[in-house]
Amino acid sequence: MQIRQFTESDWPQVWEIVRSVVRAADTFTYDPAMTEREARATWLESPPGETVVALDGDEVLGTAKVGTNRPGPGAHVATASFMVAPVSRGRGVGTALLRYALEWARHNKYAGMQFNAVAESNRTAVDLYLREGFTIVGTVPGAFAHPTQGRVGLHIMYAHLSH
Template sequence: PGRTVVAVDDSGTVLGTAKMNPNHMGGASHIASASFMVDPQYAGRGVGRALGEHVLAWARAEGYRAMQFNAVVETNTGAVALWESLGFQIMTTLPEGFLHPTKGYVGLHIMYQQL
């Protein structure tokens, strides 16, 4: 059972979106996960933070015990800093886990927060 939310401004312009869901099924279904997209032209305006705060509140309200992000690209320093400021920790980094279109193979963080 997942959920998708969309961030819009006063004119109805879509700024970004988040999809929340269990990270795994069965015995690991008490851990939430989420995916995010923010329109690059609205980066740095708090859209990601608002979506992140919403997703964390949703996970707590749904009774999840933690949230895990399976794939945060290490060169996306804005996202890494945002998630750390919201209480996530880098649990490990998969070396060369992501093929970046201009930087080549870069690390892929797994980030976690107990709720």
């Protein structure tokens, strides 16, 4: 598997992943009716952040975006988001993308990485983040309307990054 910066020719495959994840409405807080144009504006990160893809040959297995969590006095903390194609789950794609994002943040001298809204029902992601050094610093009860589980909490997760 190769992880590299997103290029324009990746968009059709990235859009398929984003569309499938967002329409499932079970992990991301994005509007399930998000249009392709809205998805591009949301997913494609501007510098100093970046959007990347995980590839197997020419096949996009997953994608991530990394950047600054908040501007100004909060600009020393990074954030990231990850999406893996449904057919590629369970193959280590999410782990590879997370490790890439953490290395990107360390390389760019961020003090930590914060995830603002991780659905507590997304056990695969929560368990991965915990394994890779994140802690749950708070949970907003009932803040995520899961399509089958009803209202579940949204975790705020943080990892301190040493340089």
